[in-house]
């Protein structure tokens with residue numbers, strides 16, 4: 133594992149980690165001997181085994197749904213926007229990724245956004261669902277794209293402060309147990325001046341499917357309500373015919 137990746141990771145309570153590769157076993161370990169397994173290049177943080185509330189439910193749901201996720205989302209984009217790229221670039225084009233940037237997607241899922249982004253940047257992805265992360269890992273291999281994947285909660289990122297040049301989250305915000313905590317974590321790991329982007333489904337889209345049991349249980353959040361006062365350049369707009377909102381804001 134790259135040393136700069138080991139240097140960027142720490143436990144969610146702030147402890148340093150060392151990397152070990154013993155036989156076929158790979159793991160990160162704290163000074164007190166607590167081990168964090170590396171499962172085929174996915175860094176696993178055990179907090180994700182004892183999730184509660186929404187996070188527990190959606191982890192279970194996405195582990196099950198991971199095999200069909202790409203097919204379902206591609207089909208939807210095909211119907212609504214002609215193809216997947218036409219839909220995703222409506223928010224991805226707002227990211228302005230430069231060569232060599234450290235980029236992280238929070239709630240990365242199967243990584244469908246990554247293939248439309250600058251391949252000369254250094255990518256990381258966080259998700260609670262190991263099923264989605266494994267799918268993502270296989271896809272990135274096929275696309276010859278290097279990526280570091282971390283199984284952790286958006287609300288508790290095992291990452292050092294001020295580590296990233298680009299931070300975004302697509303499709304996860306309406307699910308998070310604690311959206312305010314997730315926003316604070318994104319701000320914490322952003323370098324100074326960095327733009328953060330959050331996109332998810334709007335209330336308008338949910339109303340179209342108001343009889344659907346899944347949508348009834350899952351409420352739409354107004355992400356701007358969770359931003360601390362110090363955020364700068366806050367912009368909100370709707371895209372994809374009002375299906376999605378995009379909120380961007382900067383860390384001072």
Ligand SMILES: C[S@@+](CC[C@H](N)C(=O)[O-])C[C@H]1O[C@@H](n2cnc3c(N)ncnc32)[C@H](O)[C@@H]1O
Pocket residue numbers: 187190191194205238239240241242243244245258259260261264284285286287301302303304307308309
């Ligand atoms: C609709 S999918 C979006 C996946 C991907 N970003 C995309 O645009 O296709 C939502 C993802 O959010 C993840 N997720 C939900 N709650 C989370 C949390 N609290 N922390 C991290 N990931 C979470 C789910 O496991 C799932 O993979």
